[in-house]
């Protein structure tokens with residue numbers, strides 16, 4: 001990682017610590033920055049005079065803010081890096097540092113992909129208008145075409161999104177893409193998203209029917225996979241670290257959906273289920289878990305509520321149940337299910353398995369609002 005080009009805003013953090021006269025501060029960083037954490041602790045301590053404790057447990061998002069345990073240690077302020085505030089209250093004063101990256105990739109590399117996707121979106125728009133009212137047969141056809149989800153389009157615009165490190169580029173990219181003839185929208189999401197154009201692995205609430213395809217500024221395929229599963233729309237990717245342009249392939253998404261369908265079939269005969277409840281403040285969906293337990297009882301199955309901070313195979317595989325339903329981070333079931341020895345499915349997938357929902361009406365991504 002090119003640290004020189006990242007803005008960790010340690011000066012602002014030290015100023016806040018001094019202004020508040022905080023004596024003990026917790027630093028929480030994503031996994032990719034753990035190697036640099038000790039150097040940051042040195043610099044915060046030198047500049048602010050406070051003592052710093054690293055929250056060394058794994059941290060994958062702002063859903064996972066350190067809370068009561070740090071309070072019991074006497075921590076007065078949490079400095080949380082790499083993520084933005086979401087609609088949760090950890091009960092601790094928290095200073096969010098987005099860690100922006102100073103690098104602007106060339107647009108040219110991604111333009112041919114965007115032009116192809118725009119044509120695809122325009123043809124979908126036309127065929128949706130010709131089909132008129134969506135009956136089950138049409139929905140099934142659209143679903144197969146749209147990869148993931150039946151989402152009637154009202155436009156073929158370009159949705160411009162990114163991960164938090166690159167959101168400062170969006171307005172400039174919007175202007176340049178509009179000059180190139182694209183109709184561009186920077187989507188505004190719900191309360192879980194702090195900034196326009198932001199996406200999380202569990203929330204793509206900014207999607208609108210007027211967006212026909214997407215450009216994602218960021219690295220890796222974690223957010224792109226979720227966005228395509230959620231919307232069924234074509235997506236191009238431009239990596240600000242390398243300048244590489246690519247697209248999320250139909251085959252990749254189709255493989256994931258086949259795997260999901262296989263897991264739904266696998267729980268058809270399952271009688272007992274472990275229902276996972278995440279203890280992290282932004283993953284905790286207790287009401288959903290209880291609703292699932294009731295649903296299982298309605299179908300003469302058994303559900304056991306299991307609360308965990310971290311979900312991993314060694315912590316759940318041994319329970320004598322036939323399958324697991326996950327209500328913690330939605331990506332545990334989608335991205336990691338192969339690591340588990342028993343089927344691990346989402347709440348929607350359980351509803352399909354029990355016949356409460358129809359897969360043919362479009363795959364429903366498990367979103368945390």
Ligand code: SF4
Nearest residue numbers: 060061063201202329
């Ligand atoms: S719930 Fe999962 S996907 Fe959502 S922010 Fe947390 S770690 Fe990321």
